[in-house]
Amino acid sequence: MGFDTSDVRRILEAFEASNWEYIHLSTSDFEIKISSKSGTIDEREEIVFEREVTKSSDSLGERATIGNDAEAESIPAELQISQRNLNRDHSASDLVRITAPTVGIFWASPSPGAPPFAKVGQLLEPDSTVAIVEVMKLMNHIKAGVSGRVVETVAQNGKAVEAGDVLFLIEVESDDLSRGTN
Secondary structure: OOOOHHHHHHHHHHHHHOOOOEEEEEOOOOEEEEEOOOOOHHHOOEEOOOOOEEEEEEOOEEEEEEOOHHHHHHOOHHHOOOOEEEEEEOOOOOEEEEEOOOOEEEEOOOOOOOOOOOOOOOEEOOOOEEEEEEEOOEEEEEEOOOOEEEEEEOOOOOOEEOOOOEEEEEEEOOOHHHHOOO
């Protein structure tokens, strides 16, 4: 009995829908091992999604949007990343929320014991990596998208995040979002 990509996809979907920590299936010509736990992040496959920051507006006020639907359609369905928003926080001047692009595990550093990508008080550039959100062993490097200083790390290292969850609060220059540049 041979396995094709649709079989593997169904196995992955069943694993994700379960509360299993590990699965190992093998036949004479096929073997697959899936684990929700693993070694260091460096041992896992990495994919970097870089997106352009564009200016847009909506009923909630100014918003900088990372990526667009056309870009998402060009990514295979199993690797699609939800659109990430940097939402202006209107309760505090010049604070931007960096949110999770997808459900996954938040990693503040590239590997256990390594210094975090971004620390409170650190100055960031738009292309600075601030974290990794891991989904199915794929590493999504999260870029700051704006220039500014880290005010707070909201997400907890090694904990699950949902798409749209706030990861960081960033104090930006007052004209950074209005310029619409990265």
